[in-house]
Amino acid sequence: MAELQFREAIKHAIDEEMGRDESVFVMGEEVAEYNGAYKVTEGLLDKYGFKRVIDTPISELGFAGIGVGAAMQGLRPIVEFMTFNFAVLAADQIINHATKVKYMTGGQADCPIVFRGPNASAGQLGATHSVAYDSMYAHFPGLKVIYVSEPDDAKGLMKSAIRDDNPVIFMESEQMYGLKGEVSDEEDYIIPIGKGKIKREGSDVTVVAHGKMYHVAVQAANQLAKDGVEVEIIDPRTVKPLDLPLIIESIKKTNRCVVVDEAHPFAGFAAEIGFLIQREAFDYLDAPVQRVCLPDVNAPFSKKLFDAWFPSPKQVIDAVNQVTYRN
Amino acid sequence: MAKKKKDDIVFAPRGIGEESDGVVQKGVDLPPATKKKHKALGLSEDDLKAMYEQMYLQRRFEERSMQQYQKGKFGGFLHLYIGQEAISTGTVFAFDDNDDIITGYRDHGWGLCRGVTPKEGMAELFGKATGCSKGKGGSMHFAKSENHFWGGYGIVGGHIPIGAGLAFGNKYKGTGNISATFFGDGAVDQGALHETMNMAQLWKLPVLFVVENNGYSMGTAAKRHTVAEIVDRAKGYGMKSAVINGMDVFSVYEKMKEIADDVRENSEPYFVEIRTYRYRGHSMSDPQKYRTKEELEEYQKIDPILKLKDYILSNNVADEDFFSEVEDRIEQDVLDAVEFADESPFPEVEDMYDDMFVEDDPYFHV
């Protein structure tokens, strides 16, 4: 095991895949000469040169589409968005084209492309820079959606994403890039897409949390452990395909569930998980599933408002207390 | 910096250190400044003094905000306008007060010259309830709609069509006002600009598309992110266009006044490239390896604020006493603004739900 920062883990994965496959290339704003707005692609230009590490203008729709076309030619583009908040401008290429080209042509064209970058909020960046898009993309048929929480997951899943022959959305977070963690140094370390992980075992309540929310759940679980409540944390890692069996198995054990999701509540990840649990494990539930997510309100700038807006460990604890009838 | 590796296939143009002759390339080539004196431009002595005050205020406000940011008084992004003040100032003096202005996130200067007070501005940076946007917007979203300043926006290019929409509104209602949408050289590459230019020309909207070309889009020099001359974009749409020296407030004033008159009179759009230079990094965490110190110093030598001061002094419009009075007063105003911001209350948590919908008690999903 080696200790790596989150950004390094992603870079190692990209580097390894670029090393083994000539058709993999990286493009996005500031990815080459600036070494990445968040230094995820640091050093790749030096190593692979200007052909394979490409700075783009601020033209999200255009370069996402160029990526789609290049993928249809059999290349494997890794398209970086400075954040997924800016990928909104490229939504036409992702949603109307990348996900549909194979289907519409009756299978004549594949689109092996990775769209990656930070998702959701990163502190006080205001309303237009703070939205979690994982559920939105998961809504559309034809996309795999990954939103990881730790360096090890990032490495193994990024490698899988690049090798996948379909369009894959790979989500990170500005606030996690500096986070350190043990990363397997197994040669060619691959985590299959669609496999979640029990990251903390516990018997009292299941907490499902991915991406940045995983870390909020961990803080809550540490606090709850002091009160004798043992939380089982499941990080699905992949939003779609979802590792539902892992979640259901856990609920059969704990009989209670809280979903923590950094999105607004309506029709989000938490809503979907809640529905699936009632369908698959209704008889096992001792309490209604609860969720902790953002309010149905845009991201405010002011620190005080932002702190109130962002899901907190305290809210997770309250939700756990509610499903365990401890309040 | 990447090694000078010979690649047979290259896509994006290379940056500094990669020029074959090793010569430092300038961020932007400035067109000549106007030679006209203030009287010939129709500017009174009081106008000159007011222009100086405005530019000096923008500069000191931002220098102080940078300090407060570094002290940890507020977070988020902080994009400074320092170096570009002649553009906001020259434009606002050239425009009618009812003409509409909209811009990107580098918006403090625009706010200040359209009536955001230093106190309201600083409080907004601090995220306080007393800020111009009630602390909800922060640095990127200064606004003062009552003064026809529709705010700063954070999605590059996103506000360009909105500026044309303001013009649409003016034409529809017959107000006689015009609008101007200001954006960076980086935003020129967004499709939104091109869609909007076509419609603006087609529909004869009274709008100015104004590029503040400061040589860089974050860490990418303009010549590395966009082809040909930016101003020539206008040709493809049959749109009138101009290039202006943005380091000279007289030049901005002169040309923007002519253009504003033309747009108002003919109800036709105009595309304007104003060349300028940003002295600071893109935001607060920018090591600025993409440019040289020498390049920066070239532009600081022709600083628009110092240039106006020299003009005022050498033309005996005012003396040193005037400057010490003004500079002391503005310094005090800005310090008062910092104190005001610091002491102002944060919004109440419940205020988070205000300004989402027009109703007093709207529906929020839980």
Ligand SMILES: Cc1ncc(C[n+]2csc(CCOP(=O)(O)OP(=O)(O)O)c2C)c(N)n1
């Ligand atoms: C759609 C979108 N893509 C990317 C960004 C990130 N971003 C913010 S400012 C910026 C550079 C813009 O440069 P320019 O238009 O020249 O304006 P300047 O900062 O020089 O004033 C980038 C890439 C963004 N905010 N929105």
Ligand SMILES: [Mg+2]
């Ligand atoms: Mg620029």
